[in-house]
Amino acid sequence: MPDRSMVLIGRLEYIALPGLGIPRVQAKIDTGAYRSAIHYQRIRTRTVAGSKQLVVSFQMGGLRKTKVFKRFKRVTVKSSTGQRTRRYLITTTVRLNGHRVRTQFTLFDRSDMKHQVLLGRKFLRGRFVVDVTGKDLLG
Numbered sequence: 001m002p003d004r005s006m007v008l009i010g011r012l013e014y015i016a017l018p019g020l021g022i023p024r025v026q027a028k029i030d031t032g033a034y035r036s037a038i039h040y041q042r043i044r045t046r047t048v049a050g051s052k053q054l055v056v057s058f059q060m061g062g063l064r065k066t067k068v069f070k071r072f073k074r075v076t077v078k079s080s081t082g083q084r085t086r087r088y089l090i091t092t093t094v095r096l097n098g099h100r101v102r103t104q105f106t107l108f109d110r111s112d113m114k115h116q117v118l119l120g121r122k123f124l125r126g127r128f129v130v131d132v133t134g135k136d137l138l139g
Contacts (some may be wrong), residue, residue: 006127007099009135015117019092020058021065025117027094031128033120035077035089036103039110045087054088056107060116077106094123097138101127 015027017038041064042057054069075089087106094101103123110116124130130135 006129007097008137009096009128010133010137011130011132012115012135013096013119013138014136015119016095017060017092017117018095020067022058022060022063025060026115027117027119028115029124029128030118030120031124031130033118034122035075036105036120036123037087037103037108037110037118039113039116040107043107052061054090056088056090075106077108094119096128101126 009029011029012026013029014024016023017025031045039058039060040056041059046053046055046057047094051070054072055066056069057064057066059065069090074086076084077087078084087102087108089106091102091104094103103124105117108120
């Protein structure tokens with residue numbers, strides 16, 4: 001039984017990514033995925049004053065944004081088909097209606113997929129319950 005303080009959301013919800021400058025994008029809620037993932041257009045690393053930085057270009061909702069991350073790491077992600085890949089992992093804030101959640105995203109080329117943002121169980125746990133028959137329940 002879900003906790004009454006949890007918020008009911010649908011399988012698709014509009015979110016904002018204020019730390020990336022993205023005011024509105026539709027995200028797919030994926031209870032089968034552990035981590036959340038976000039599509040990147042271009043990615044590269046650079047070294048500034050002896051410190052490594054990750055430079056990521058995003059294109060969502062008609063906007064093109066570039067963001068520099070000073071804090072990031074690499075993780076191994078296992079796909080639903082069992083394939084393992086190394087991805088960059090970044091942290092940013094998601095705004096879902098009135099709820100703000102700081103969460104981690106793996107960066108992945110989702111250009112061949114319908115939704116550029118996927119929200120996984122790590123984001124959902126203890127906060128949201130998913131009604132798989134609904135979408136855009138929060139408006």
